[in-house]
Amino acid sequence: MNPAQMTAVQHLDTPCLVLAGAGSGKTRVITHKIARLLQPGHGADLAPSQIGAITFTNKAAAEMRDRVKALIGAKAAAKLLVCTFHSLGVRLLREDGEAVGLKQKFSILDSDDVLSILRDAGSTTDAKLARSWQWQISLWKNQGLTSGHALSDAATDDEALTARVMALYEERLLAYQAVDFDDLIGLPLKLLAEHEHVRTKWQRQLRHVLVDEYQDTNATQYELLKLLVGPDGVFTAVGDDDQSIYGWRGATLDNLKRLPQDYPNLKVIPLEQNYRSTSAILRAANNVIQLNPKLFPKTLWSDLGEGEPVKLMECDNEEHEAERTVAHFQLVRNRLLHDFPGTDKGDWRHFAILYRANHQARIFEQALRKANIPYKVSGGQSFFDRAEIKDLCAWLRLLVNNDDDPAFLRAITTPKRGIGHQTLGKLGEFSAKWKVSLYEALFAESLSTALPDRAIDGLHEFGRCLNDLEYRARHTQGSEDAKALLMAWLKDIGYEQHLLDNEDNEKVAAARWSNVLDFVDWIAKRCGGDIDPDGAMTTESERRSVLDVAQTVSLITSLAEREGEQNVVTLTTLHASKGLEWPHVVLAGVNEGVLPFNREDTEPTPQHIEEERRLMYVGITRARETLGVSVLKRRKKGREYIQATPSRFVAEMKLGEGGPREDPREKLRRLREELAARPRGPVGG
């Protein structure tokens, strides 16, 4: 470990802000600090259960857990609280949510559920309108505002309407005993703020909290952390102001600015040594980011050698860009295969194409397919967004929370069981009239006044099926039994047949069914009780019932199992690339209007340009060895091509300045030596 990392790890007694530049080994710092906190004799001497490590994504949490496990052993690691902000919220609410009026078995709505509730609440079929409400409501919630605040602050008619829809939405959520993702932060905050005994309980429990990607926190997350940590609590925030690229969804750098003021004894430690990229790449990155007003100045450096100059690729149009990128990759790869035969340096998984917007991927996909190069597009539709998975999730959610009406409607109609609009409409009216959930209405005595017996029989049949499944799910643990239960259930409800009936293409139906089977395996695996990949038996305490697993299912959005292991080229957006790295990277379409993004009719604000500049910085710093920056000379607009302007960020990189001047042959020899001497395997995170 370098001196700065060491300082960060050894600083245990006051709040600490680690400004971790890209590739500076921040995960290393966090994991080692956790180990240090556990070691007796350094003043902290904490038990594993007293430490919390908070991340933004499940993937980051999983990686963190793995790396801590390697350091302190599986037994101690299992007792640590390593989780995302949202799963921490779930935990707080499951344990103490009753204090804010939430029953223990609440449901978590995903953004599609939210959208359909909003469409309903605002009586519109206009998806765009509903989405704009969803967006605005989420922003308000992330600032800690309720519909009441929003309505009184509303500056326009649109905002007032949104606020009114929000009020209806809040009512619905309460009635369903459901929360959305924003509530998973907002409600725990309310819980801790308003209930002293809960607050002290958690403050006593967690003696040291470490937060990853601190620059991505929003206003409510800041407040939540503050309450969780307490007035004299100790924490470690790890982040990089230069990599803050989520301002548009509520993240605010104010959280970084406020830290020294809110905690005067804050220790600020910059990590500037980069273990990822060559000097040529870092110089370009520093040149760009320098132009932003800086909160905490820092300059990245590395001792990995000068490396190859950043290559500017000027392309005629999008097709040309894709072809050139593919040709460039092939060239680099062939050189590696020649220079380092028998190594994995030429593997396709070491190559990535990064772009600003998802639709830019398509043309690269075509070119890669044509060249027979394997690739994956990351981002886009996730496994859990697929209709078949959502169908099954609806059933699981309904098991967890019988009052989850959106889940009820989806489950009772998929697969079709002869219960249609008529019946459900009546049931809905009945439940609204008596202020009960659809599930409760199902078993009400007086339902016979609203519906014919035949319809009621069908409803009761569904209810019995559900109760039976719930009973079994509660009492089934261990992956083998869980899998048997789930398969029996799918057979019961005839799900495979349902897929075949509703899909005219047999292949598509088969693909969907295969997704379902993957999903079953995935849940079963989570029920535990079988052999771990590393050979150790999972402990008895890790065995969970199917119902327990079902509770957390809506929080998880990616299988992320062997994602990194496929030997394929990665196509991804700049946003989704944060935290990742590849030896060879091409940044595509680095033109004005695209990166920095702006619409032709609007003038970008300086803050917007600054965030786009950070995005460029993130992109540059993903590359370990070679970096290509591709610029379009012309862009397709309608049928003809129009002139395209290179991004201002290209000039800002100052390519060709500051590098060493040397004989080309000498240079080639040096490059090869440097490349051969590079350490293998991943460094830092």
Add this chain to the structure above:
DNA sequence: AGCTTTCAACTTTTT
């Protein structure tokens, strides 16, 4: 007028 067809445009995304 209301429907269908065609054509172009397309922020960024986790939980």
Add this chain to the structure above:
DNA sequence: GTTGAAAGCT
């Protein structure tokens, strides 16, 4: 690849 808008058809 999907969606929304505009043109064209009945």
